[in-house]
Amino acid sequence: MNDSITKLPEERRTDPNGEIWQLRLYVAGQTSKSLNAFANLKRICEAHLEGRYHIKVIDLLVTPQLARGDQILALPTLVRQLPEPVKKILGDLSDTEHVLVGLDIKLLEEMGAMVTSHGG
Numbered sequence: 001m002n003d004s005i006t007k008l009p010e011e012r013r014t015d016p017n018g019e020i021w022q023l024r025l026y027v028a029g030q031t032s033k034s035l036n037a038f039a040n041l042k043r044i045c046e047a048h049l050e051g052r053y054h055i056k057v058i059d060l061l062v063t064p065q066l067a068r069g070d071q072i073l074a075l076p077t078l079v080r081q082l083p084e085p086v087k088k089i090l091g092d093l094s095d096t097e098h099v100l101v102g103l104d105i106k107l108l109e110e111m112g113a114m115v116t117s118h119g120g
Helices: 032-048 096-102 105-117
Strands: 021-027 053-059 077-082 087-090
Touching: 021 032, 032 053, 032 096, 087 096, 096 105
Parallel strands: 021 053
Antiparallel strands: 021 077, 077 087
């Protein structure tokens, strides 16, 4: 798991608003906690952001200097760079509800449901 990037085909990575979620997952090697965090993040993204996300996994054992840019103090840490504002979530991301709320995905889904139900 060194600096691997998960990309979806260009035509599937954008939604009608052109919004691509840029996510960075900081880990320390291929520990069970790191692997679980990546698997949980991938599952959440596929379920809630299908075709609209880009994940970059950064292994701080390989590139420790990258921790400074996002002020990483604990691992694993997920950083949502886009859409702004920047958000951070610590841990293995096993609490789906916490991740959805922390990344504002739940808020966006609820707003979308309100627009749909009001005929917007």
